[in-house]
Amino acid sequence: MTTTPIYPRMAVIGCGLIGSSVIRAAREAGVVGEIAVAESSEAARATIADLGLADRLTADPAEAVRDADLVLFAVPVLSMEAAARAAAPGLKPGATVTDVGSVKGHVAEVLNASCPDTAHVIPGHPIAGSERSGPEAGFAELFQNRWTILTPQERDDPTYAEALARLTAFWTALGANVETMDAKHHDLVLAITSHLPHLIAYNIVGTTADLETVTQAEVMKYSAGGFRDFTRIAASDPTMWRDVFLTNKEAVLEMLGRFSEDLQALSRAIRWGEGDKLFELFSRTREIRRGIVALGQESAEPNFGRDRGKH
CATH class of the missing domain: 3.40.50.720 (NAD(P)-binding Rossmann-like Domain)
Structure with a gap:
């Protein structure tokens, strides 16, 4: 100390x-x-x-x-x-x-x-x-x-x-x-590593909430790990994230455009049964995840977070 x-x-x-x-x-x-x-x-x-x-x-x-x-x-x-x-x-x-x-x-x-x-x-x-x-x-x-x-x-x-x-x-x-x-470079980097993921999470949770064929009870009951992760992100402070998107809109829209192009390519690979392309993408993204874990950046909250009210 x-x-x-x-x-x-x-x-x-x-x-x-x-x-x-x-x-x-x-x-x-x-x-x-x-x-x-x-x-x-x-x-x-x-x-x-x-x-x-x-x-x-x-x-x-x-x-x-x-x-x-x-x-x-x-x-x-x-x-x-x-x-x-x-x-x-x-x-x-x-x-x-x-x-x-x-x-x-x-x-x-x-x-x-x-x-x-x-x-x-x-x-x-x-x-x-x-x-x-x-x-x-x-x-x-x-x-x-x-x-x-x-x-x-x-x-x-x-x-x-x-x-x-x-x-x-x-x-x-x-x-x-x-x-x-540099401030501008920071905003571009965070647009892809933080802001866009939050936007996607808000959107997918919102889409799920709007589905008439799936009840809210079913969504909660059958939520797999992936959707639970999205709901955790989508539970973030709405005021803070509204302000982020409004003040960093140029970088977010640029990254959103790139993401939309890649999503269309992924959609085509699924439509045409291009398994090799899907496997290549999934293998590459798994290595990125492993790199994040190796750097100790995989979780924002420590195991002792339950007691943080006492700090």
Whole structure:
């Protein structure tokens, strides 16, 4: 455990699954001192207070970020601009401002426009999560052996470079593997690895729900592993994913076009009985799965997740 905090004061704006997990993990690693939380929901604030997640708890972002060395926005992507503008008056010079959103181009634009030039804006994305939501859903181990991508500005500025190194050390202490990337490239990569799979899951579960020849009871009773996996993904926070698709639509539509072309080719192979093509595809995709498992990226939730409410 780190004995000297990397950030004496941290402010978290929005305290759902990711925000509360950052708080738990940072406390456990000893990398922060005082923690302030701004949360707009009165019910969520009550839960945060009951869980003892915050040293200071408020509905006002500007109050939460006052004197904070690290400010982390953990709100839905389309709420980021309003939250940043509300917090901006309280930001101290030299504060590092980051986020946990799944889209980086839009977030980088609104954070840079909303925050004063004296702040070090370094957008970020921890690639970790669960279908559960709310402050009670967080757990400290969420980021263990997961990737966190930072999309810093291209600046020839020693103080900014120092802020980037400090934020990298913070995420590393939380157990994450950290990589830097251009924001546009991040959004393209995540469109195929995360956003498109979620879109497919939402669609297939929605299609199943609309089938008149299959009752809902039968769907639940006879769900095989594949469909259960889709329902888990499709249970993700609807607000968050609505915002992701609206703010990363160009990359998502590009990947959706590629997927549609490949799906048509697969349809033709089934129609014409081209078993060799099907076997080749299935063999290739199985190797990709094995590679993911070998890298330890096969599950977002650890075995001890049942007890995470206690963290």
